[in-house]
Amino acid sequence: MTSRVRSRRVLLAACSIVIVATVTPLSALPATAATAGAVTAVAPAPDAVALDPALVLARGDGSPSVFYRKTRETVEISAVPLDTAETARLATVPGQHLSQVVAAGYYLPKGTDLVLDVVIPPGGTLTVGIGTPDMTIADTGDKAKGEMRFTDVSASGRVTVTDTYGVGGEVYLALTGPVAAGQHARVAFPASSGARPLPFFQWGVTTPAQFRQQLGDLPDAPRAQLMGPHTLLTLERATALKYQDQDQDRLLAIYEKAIAAEDALVGLDGSSPRHSRSPLPFHFVFSDYLDIGGAYTSKGFMAIGPTWTYWSLKLAELAKPDHEAVWHEVGHVQQPRAVSGTGYTERDVDIYGNAAIRAVTGQPGLDKSTWDKALDDIAGWKAGVDDAAKRSDAHRWSQVACLDQIRIQSGDRYWADMHKLIRDNAFPTLKAQGDTAFPVYASAAAGYNVAPHFERCGYPVTPDAKTYLTTLNLPTAPAELPTRSEWPQP
Numbered sequence: 001m002t003s004r005v006r007s008r009r010v011l012l013a014a015c016s017i018v019i020v021a022t023v024t025p026l027s028a029l030p031a032t033a034a035t036a037g038a039v040t041a042v043a044p045a046p047d048a049v050a051l052d053p054a055l056v057l058a059r060g061d062g063s064p065s066v067f068y069r070k071t072r073e074t075v076e077i078s079a080v081p082l083d084t085a086e087t088a089r090l091a092t093v094p095g096q097h098l099s100q101v102v103a104a105g106y107y108l109p110k111g112t113d114l115v116l117d118v119v120i121p122p123g124g125t126l127t128v129g130i131g132t133p134d135m136t137i138a139d140t141g142d143k144a145k146g147e148m149r150f151t152d153v154s155a156s157g158r159v160t161v162t163d164t165y166g167v168g169g170e171v172y173l174a175l176t177g178p179v180a181a182g183q184h185a186r187v188a189f190p191a192s193s194g195a196r197p198l199p200f201f202q203w204g205v206t207t208p209a210q211f212r213q214q215l216g217d218l219p220d221a222p223r224a225q226l227m228g229p230h231t232l233l234t235l236e237r238a239t240a241l242k243y244q245d246q247d248q249d250r251l252l253a254i255y256e257k258a259i260a261a262e263d264a265l266v267g268l269d270g271s272s273p274r275h276s277r278s279p280l281p282f283h284f285v286f287s288d289y290l291d292i293g294g295a296y297t298s299k300g301f302m303a304i305g306p307t308w309t310y311w312s313l314k315l316a317e318l319a320k321p322d323h324e325a326v327w328h329e330v331g332h333v334q335q336p337r338a339v340s341g342t343g344y345t346e347r348d349v350d351i352y353g354n355a356a357i358r359a360v361t362g363q364p365g366l367d368k369s370t371w372d373k374a375l376d377d378i379a380g381w382k383a384g385v386d387d388a389a390k391r392s393d394a395h396r397w398s399q400v401a402c403l404d405q406i407r408i409q410s411g412d413r414y415w416a417d418m419h420k421l422i423r424d425n426a427f428p429t430l431k432a433q434g435d436t437a438f439p440v441y442a443s444a445a446a447g448y449n450v451a452p453h454f455e456r457c458g459y460p461v462t463p464d465a466k467t468y469l470t471t472l473n474l475p476t477a478p479a480e481l482p483t484r485s486e487w488p489q490p
C-alpha cells in the first residue's frame with residue numbers, strides 16, 4: 001500500500017461538509033440584522049472612486065483582480081457578484097461556496113469598534129466582515145469565534161462598525177452592485193480605526209522577505225493572511241512563522257495553479273459569462289486552535305486542521321501526488337448539485353482533486369498501483385452485484401478510477417462539457433438529484449450511455465435516469481471503457 005492511499009483514506013474519513021444553519025448567508029443580511037454590527041455614517045459622502053490603473057493586477061485569466069492595495073492604510077476593491085448568485089450560476093451545492101469577501105490586511109482586537117473612511121460608488125454596498133471562520137468552534141460552544149460577522153454599508157464617509165460579539169478577528173471586505181463599470185470602493189483605515197495590521201502577503205506585490213519582516217514586526221497579530229487572485233489563506237501567525245521559510249510566491253503559485261486546473265476541469269473557460277471563472281476567492285482557513293481532524297468545507301471557506309497543515313503549506317509536500325487534501329476540499333466547492341449523489345460524494349470530488357494533482361505534480365491523478373488495483377476490481381465487477389462492497393473503503397479509489405475512465409476514453413473535454421451542460425440546464429425536466437442527473441449529463445457529454453458503466457462500478461442509477469436516457473437514444477459505451485487507465489497498459 002502506498003503512502004498516497006493511506007493518506008487519502010484518512011482524508012476521506014475525516015473530510016466532511018458542514019452546513020450550519022445558524023449562520024446567515026451574507027446576501028441575506030440586512031445592515032440591521034441581529035448578527036450584524038451597528039454602523040453609523042457621520043461624514044459627508046466623497047466622490048466615487050475611479051481605480052488607479054497602476055494598482056490593477058491581472059488574474060491568471062487576464063481579468064483584473066478584485067483587490068488592490070493603494071497604501072498600507074488604503075485598499076480598493078472592485079464589485080463582485082453575491083455568493084448566492086455565483087452558486088446559482090455555477091449550479092453548485094448551496095452551503096459549500098466561494099468566499100464573498102477578501103482580506104483587508106487588518107485584524108480587530110477584542111472589544112474594539114472598527115472605524116473606516118469609505119468611498120462607495122453609487123448603487124454599491126460595502127460589506128465589512130469581522131472574524132475567523134471555523135464552524136467547529138461554533139459547534140463546540142464558542143460560537144462567536146466560529147462565525148464571521150457581516151455589516152453592510154451603503155453610504156460613503158466615516159463609518160463605525162460595532163463588532164457584535166466583541167471578540168474581534170480579521171477584517172474582510174466586499175463590494176457588491178449594481179455599480180457602474182470601472183467604479184470601485186476605497187476603504188481607508190485611519191489611525192483611530194481600532195484595527196491593526198496583520199502580516200499580509202499579496203501575491204505579485206509583497207515579497208517573501210517583506211512578509212517575513214512583517215511576521216517579525218507584528219508579534220501581536222493573531223493571524224497572518226496570504227492572498228492571490230483566486231486564493232485566500234488565513235493562518236495562525238505561529239503557523240505562518242513555522243512555515244515562513246517556504247517561498248510564499250511559489251506557495252501561492254501552486255494554489256492558483258491547482259484552482260485553475262479545477263476551474264478548467266469544470267469548463268470555466270471564459271466562452272461566455274456563464275462559463276467564466278468566478279472573481280470570488282477560495283478561502284482556506286488553517287485552524288490550529290482546535291483539532292478538527294482533517295478538513296471540511298462550509299459556507300465561504302474550507303477549514304484545514306493541523307493534520308493537513310503540514311502537507312498544505314510545505315512546497316515539497318505539495319509537489320508530491322500523495323497529498324490531495326486541500327484540492328479535495330476545493331472539489332467540494334466546485335461540485336455541481338447535479339453531481340452530488342447519494343453515497344458517493346466523497347469519491348466524485350476526487351475527480352476535481354485529481355485534476356489539481358495532475359496540474360501541480362505533472363503526474364497522473366492516481367498512482368500506478370492504485371490504477372492496477374482498480375483495473376482488477378473493475379474487471380471483476382458486475383452491474384448491481386455486491387454494490388455495498390464496491391462502496392467500501394477497500395475499493396474507494398477503484399470507484400474514483402472508474403468514474404475517470406470516461407475522461408480517459410473520451411478526452412479531457414469530457415468533464416468540462418458535462419459541467420457546461422449542467423450550467424446550461426440542458427435537461428430542465430431532469431431531477432437535479434445526482435443519482436438521476438449525473439449519469440444522464442455524463443452520457444450526454446461522453447456521447448454514449450455510461451449508465452451500465454456507472455452501475456458496474458457501484459454508482460446508483462435511478463429508474464428515472466434510465467428512462468430519460470432512452471429518450472436520448474445514445475449508443476452503447478465502447479467495449480474497452482472498463483480497461484482504460486491513466487497509466488500505459490501492456
Ligand SMILES: [Zn+2]
Nearest residue numbers: 015016328346
Ligand atoms: Zn470531502
